Amino acid sequence: MRTVLITGANKSIGFETARQLLQNGYYVFLGSRNLENGLTAVEKLKADGLIHVEIIQLDVTNDDSVKSARIEIGKKTEILDVLINNAGINGGWPQAALEASIDQFKLVFETNLYGVVRVTQAFIDMLHKSSQPRIVNVSSSGCSLTLHCDPTWKYYTHKAAVYPASKAALNMYTINLAYELRDTPFKVNAVCPGFVATDFNGHRGTGTVQEAGTRIAKYAMIDENGPTGKFISEEHNPETGDCPW
Structure with missing residues (x-):
């Protein structure tokens, strides 16, 4: 039976x-x-x-918690087939570029970027033991630099300085991670679940958690012919899933 660790999975999209x-x-x-x-x-x-x-207590912002989770899972299996870095926070609103505090930036990056790095590095040895290891970093089309420069994009006016910056940084980490693992069976992708109605956005989203879960699970289960090092948003491009960086 293939194994998967999903961070932040007690509710919404992760659940x-x-x-x-x-x-x-x-x-x-x-x-x-x-x-x-x-x-x-x-x-x-x-x-x-x-x-x-089974439940794994895991706070991605805490080194000791991540290490403990690695030890606990290591007692149960030698192999981890899939890691889904889903845990994330929005950091609260507003997020104006001239008013957002440094503490606000630090708080969001601690979870959305540094947390992904912590967990990925902690579990990479177990993933290497899988015959078809997969890493899915949950990102957002709302962090696309290209789209945010396009006045015709439907979310062009939805600007925020903090959360999208953290996810743009996550995308760069994903690119580098996929590159470092390019000569291995790993598939590493950044996947946008879509603008989903959850607690995260005050249920203002237009998509469902079922749609979001399907999008993420799809790239957790891709075979050896699947993509790697890609930024994927099926909401933005239903035909190919391609999303501009």
């Missing part, structure tokens, strides 16, 4: 991604910063007959 991968025969390590919330999520999945799941 739905866990559900869909369980339905596709994966064993899910459900990462949750808050243990109680994670246990509740696991109980919901098991109540639906999805039993191959």
Whole structure:
């Protein structure tokens, strides 16, 4: 049974991604910063007959928490097939370029970028033992530099200085990670789940968590012919998924 670790998976998109991968025969390590919330999520999945799941207490902003999670998962399996770096925060609003504080930037980057680096580096040894290792970094088309310079883009006026910058930095990390792993079986991609109605955006989104989970799970399950080092947004381009950086 293939194994997957999903960070920030106790609710919303991460939870739905866990559900869909369980339905596709994966064993899910459900990462949750808050243990109680994670246990509740696991109980919901098991109540639906999805039993191959367990909670892993994991705060991506805390070195000790990440190390403990690595030790705990290492006790249960030598191999991790998929890592989905889903945990993220928006940092609160407003995010005007001339008014957002340095502390606000630090807070968001700590989760959205540094957290991904921490977790990826902690689990890379287990991923290397997989025959088809996959890393999916949950990104956003809202961090596209190209789109934000295009006045015809439908979200052109939706500007924010902090959150999109953190995801743009994540995209660069994804490019470098895919390059370093280019001569291996790894597939590493940045995937936008779409503008989804969740707590994250006050339920202002137009998409569903089911659609988002399907998009992320798809690139967690790609075969050896799948892409790597790509920025993918099926909401932006339903035919190819290509999204400009």
